[in-house]
Amino acid sequence: DAKTTQPTSMDCAEGRAANLPCNHSTISGNEYVYWYRQIHSQGPQYIIHGLKNNETNEMASLIITEDRKSSTLILPHATLRDTAVYYCIVGRVGNEKLTFGTGTRLTIIP
Amino acid sequence: ETGVTQSPTHLIKTRGQQVTLRCSSQSGHNTVSWYQQALGQGPQFIFQYYREEENGRGNFPPRFSGLQFPNYSSELNVNALELDDSALYLCASSLDRVLGETQYFGPGTRLLVL
Numbered sequence: 001d002a003k004t005t006q007p008t009s010m011d012c013a014e015g016r017a018a019n020l021p022c023n024h025s026t027i028s029g030n031e032y033v034y035w036y037r038q039i040h041s042q043g044p045q046y047i048i049h050g051l052k053n054n055e056t057n058e059m060a061s062l063i064i065t066e067d068r069k070s071s072t073l074i075l076p077h078a079t080l081r082d083t084a085v086y087y088c089i090v091g092r093v094g095n096e097k098l099t100f101g102t103g104t105r106l107t108i109i110p
Numbered sequence: 111e112t113g114v115t116q117s118p119t120h121l122i123k124t125r126g127q128q129v130t131l132r133c134s135s136q137s138g139h140n141t142v143s144w145y146q147q148a149l150g151q152g153p154q155f156i157f158q159y160y161r162e163e164e165n166g167r168g169n170f171p172p173r174f175s176g177l178q179f180p181n182y183s184s185e186l187n188v189n190a191l192e193l194d195d196s197a198l199y200l201c202a203s204s205l206d207r208v209l210g211e212t213q214y215f216g217p218g219t220r221l222l223v224l
Contacts, residue, residue: 043112043200043215044153087152097143097166098202098213100152 004088009105018075020104022088025069031092033064035073037084038103044087047073083108112136114203114216122222128189131219135182135203141165142184143213144176147198159184196223 005023012018024033034049048055048062050071055062061074075082087103113136123129135142141160145153155168159178173189182203188195198220202213 041217043114043202043217045112045215046212097155097158097168098145098153099155100145102150102152 004090004101006086006088006101006104008102009107011107011109012075012078013109014080015077018078018082018106018108020073020075020086020088020106021070022073023070024088024090027068027090028092031090033062033068033071034089034091034098035060035062036087036089036098036100037082038087039081039084044100047086078108080108080110082106112214112216114201114214116199116201116216116219118219119217120220120222122224123191124224125191125193127191127223128187129191129221131186131188131199131201131221133184133186133201133203133216135184135201136214137182139182139203139205139214141204141206142178143202143204144184144186145200145202146170146195147200147218149197153200156186191223193223196221 032049032051035047036044038044048057048060050062050064064071085103085105087100089098115134117132143158144156146156147153156170156174157167158165162178175187178184198218200215200218202215204213
């Protein structure tokens with residue numbers, strides 16, 4: 001699976017959009033980009049995933065660059081409950097495992 | 111709430127002992143994966159079970175073993191515990207074994223080995 005690079009930490013003001021970047025320059029054509037988050041003392045929670053088109057669901061939007069070498073997770077109106085570690089994961093459909101890095105610790109500031 | 115439960119929530123063992131951790135998956139989910147999460151690190155894949163058979167294994171020694179049962183429950187067994195086995199152990203269930211299916215994580219079991 002391709003490796004990902006994320007900033008170690010980020011802050012965002014409550015009510016603003018939180019934009020979390022992820023670099024995956026070695027991604028292959030059949031690999032998806034997944035985002036999970038882990039709130040303190042809980043198991044990881046699925047957020048969204050995509051292949052090459054931008055995706056949106058009730059939690060977030062995923063913007064993938066045209067060359068697929070990077071992506072951005074957008075939380076449109078961050079709340080205090082969005083404070084968590086966010087993991088960007090690249091994986092091939094048909095693979096059985098998620099390969100987590102160390103993620104980005106996002107802190108929402110009141 | 112993901113519908114995935116784990117027991118116990120916390121556990122303390124001593125080096126050399128054996129431990130069994132339990133997971134109850136969402137009904138209908140025939141795939142369960144186990145992960146180990148050391149403090150300050152992301153979860154690391156241990157293995158996956160699909161319809162009661164092992165379906166992939168990470169870089170963990172054979173003293174880590176598992177079982178999956180027809181009633182959507184599963185176990186992670188660790189023999190000859192070492193200090194480095196201290197971690198949060200997570201199970202995740204999914205509808206199918208392929209990565210495209212969302213994995214639903216339980217809250218984890220925190221194991222401390224003294």
